[in-house]
Amino acid sequence: MSQTLSARSLEFAQTLVRMNTVSSNSNLELIDFARDHLAGLGVRSRLTYSADKKKANLFATLGAGKPNGIIVSGHTDTVPWDGQDWTVDPLSAMVQDWPQEGLRADGEVERAEPRLYGRGSADMKSFIAIALANAEHFIESDSPYAVHFAFSYDEEVGCFGVRELIADMKEQLVKPVACIIGEPTNMVPAIAHKGVYRYKCCVRGKEAHSSLTPQSVNAIEMAARVVNKVRDMADGFENSERRYEGFDVPFSTASVGQFHGGIADNVVPRDAEFRYEFRNLPTADAAAMQREVVAYAARAEEAMKRVAPDAGFTFETICEVPSFLSTANEPITKLAQRLSKEQRTTLVAFGTEAGIFKSAGIPTVVCGPGSIMQAHQPDEFVTLAQLARCEQFLQGLSITRDIR
Incomplete structure (x- = not known):
């Protein structure tokens, strides 16, 4: 040869x-x-x-x-x-x-x-x-x-x-x-x-003049709570997940890649959207990670619906590439x-x-x-x-x- x-x-x-x-x-x-x-x-x-x-x-x-x-x-x-x-x-x-x-x-x-x-x-x-x-x-x-x-x-x-x-x-x-x-x-x-799992989260709130915030549901703020949940999960992986030596990052990761929302400074935003991903170790359960995010959003949704019954979170799968x-x-x-x-x-x-x-x-x-x-x-x-x-x-x- x-x-x-x-x-x-x-x-x-x-x-x-x-x-x-x-x-x-x-x-x-x-x-x-x-x-x-x-x-x-x-x-x-x-x-x-x-x-x-x-x-x-x-x-x-x-x-x-x-x-x-x-x-x-x-x-x-x-x-x-x-x-x-x-x-x-x-x-x-x-x-x-x-x-x-x-x-x-x-x-x-x-x-x-x-x-x-x-x-x-x-x-x-x-x-x-x-x-x-x-x-x-x-x-x-x-x-x-x-x-x-x-x-x-x-x-x-x-x-x-x-x-x-x-x-x-x-x-x-x-x-x-x-x-x-x-x-x-x-x-x-x-x-x-690792696996690669990406999702889109769309948040529907209720718009209002920014002087009347109690009558509104701020989609950006509610989205931010779920974003913070993803960040907390990422910290948990880094601090507590059992290491898989040989990977350059020997634990699962989570990150938010895009965030969009709002139309003006004085309008409480009705809509927001963000995208995030998990890169899970072969020994970690990516589906369980996503279920944790969805469950957290469901709990936050209860207060949103008391103000606006049609408010809430919807999730869409962008891709699921198994480890x-x-x-x-x-x-x-x-x-x-x-x-x-x-x-x-x-x-x-x-x-x-x-x-x-x-x-x-x-x-x-x-x-x-x-x-x-x-x-x-x-x-x-x-x-x-x-x-x-x-x-x-x-x-x-x-x-x-x-x-x-």
Whole structure:
């Protein structure tokens, strides 16, 4: 196996990075590219579409007819770059040498080496590109394992597409033995991450002139009480929750990300809205956290309704991405360690689709090129050395005889 990235894989990575698949846009340009490339190799793809038909998942089996299969999974959408201070075009897919070595803020050495720049270069189009560029290896392999490509939409906004993909996979009676998700872990297999649960709370009060506050229900003030409850819960996690060592923040967190309300200084506000999230440890119950917030709001609502019967709180789920927890002894973890030539495993702070695959009964590991420190940042990049390691990993997967 080559120790350097092939020109074909780099070309594919640049091609995908140049496609604008921000989550608010369609991803069909990328999906069509992948489908057409696989069709040229004689592989049929199944597409499952979003309700508006502007986005799709792709599922394709390379080595069809083999009794077992391993999923190679990636999401096709990216986060936006609006307002970020980029020094290169986010869609340029430019390769440029980093000219000097130095220490990063986290103490790690930043080496002088070629980098691929652009939105999605690390998170996570390069992994998808390398899988596609090496598709022939999986098709021609005499390995007893088929490989299933599973490329999803809308991961960045709540892991929505992958649920449809898995449902379709089950409908087709596809039963993979394992899944590898190529999120950026510096090619170190990750065996756990926190969950991500986001909610919107809308508060309806009763407006009045600000000189007549006893006749009103101040929606902002009532919202603030629930916001303070979320803050108190966050303090409780930090002060009292049992630590899960290995995470950079070894306890669950809670935070409020948006708050809106009011129309004028002298009008008691009728409406307010805020959004908040929990990032729960794999050992913590996110549903119980949300129930605690809703129960607190219900108690506060009693006094509101005495003034205005239609006053109160409503909650909406924005996204629920379950936590992921595996072990270093899981066969797919051990396989990922062998393929990546890593003796260690890691835990990651960011959410992925891993918990959803695992909940579907599929043993899963997260392992892909690049660092999460570059993901979502201006001048996002991945080193060509990391991409070469990923290519070696996937070529090794294509000749795997046993995942145990």
